[in-house]
Amino acid sequence: MFDTLYDCFWWDRIWLPVNLTWADLEDRDGRVYAKASHLYVTVPYALVFLLVRYTFERFIATPCAASLGIKERVHLRVTDNPILELHYLSHTRSPGQSAVDGLSKKSGLSGRQVERWFRRRRNQDRPGVLKKFREASWRFVFYLFTFFGGILALYDKEWFYDTRQVWTGFPKQSMLESQYWYYVLEMSFYGSLLFSITFDVKRKDFKEQIVHHLATLTLLSFSWCVNYIRIGTLVMLVHDSSDVLLESAKLFNYAKWERTCNALFVVFAIVFMVTRLIIFPFWLIHCTWVYPVEHYPPFFGYYFFNVMLVVLLLLHIFWAYLILRMVRKFLFGKVRPSRDYRFRPAWSVYPALPFSRDTNIPQV
The missing domain is CATH 1.10.10.60 (Homeodomain-like)
Known part of the structure; x- marks a missing residue:
């Protein structure tokens, strides 16, 4: 019974173009292809990420917070009842x-x-500012590392400049070592977030965060298994660019550098609009929707992937509306994002979904 379900799930006609089978993606002639078994390593790596995070927060983030005057607020403990x-x-x-x-x-x-x-x-x-600062510091460092790592992995690739090259020779595209580590690090990081979500700062979108982590891991795994690696790395890089700014704005917010925080948020809003509402739909979704049919007839995997990206685009539009509304308010002197309580709900509804990051805008 299990074998039958397994064979049905991995049926070639679902995930691969016509006239291609999984046998065509076996390593041969010097080519190495992505396989589902490669993703098993993300589980132990996720545990390693938890250890690295603990070390970073204790020995690096905490002293940095102290140098900025951020201290843990001690609340009165209630009597046992x-x-x-x-x-x-x-x-x-x-x-x-x-x-x-x-x-x-x-x-x-x-x-x-x-x-x-x-x-x-x-x-x-209620979590203290120190705890929030440590978490934001960890995410900022990781996002910064993956963003520049993504640039180094892609800057010399032809599909980075010409998205038509994403589908040249698909799906018989040999996996590169840089692509392997890009995916493994991203998925391991998301796995560690899923493991740590019970003791991380709980915001109003706690349930949405869980759904987000699971959806992200599912879509990254899907793009890996069907060799959508080139477009997957481009989508992740596009999302990384704004997330770095977001986490840096959080750090300055917790340190009470209000002008710097507000300026970074404006820059984040601009980068978000350019990357999520211009580059993402008009370059990347266009690349996944138009160019593939020039090489092969549409199939289920083609529709599944594009529908997920369109859903993500709709979420981007919703988030952009909230972000623009906040920017308009505090630019015209009606609200400062680091103070006004109305700033919280809008920032908290920005969970990164598939191919994005877990970047809940700072809540104070």
């Missing part, structure tokens, strides 16, 4: 008036004391 703690963990962190009255009777405390207990309990769980 099993009744209130059980309600806090299993029901809600912000009980309504009727719930407060009920808890007051059960615990023997006044309604005001119950409300104060829940307020302090929420503050106790």
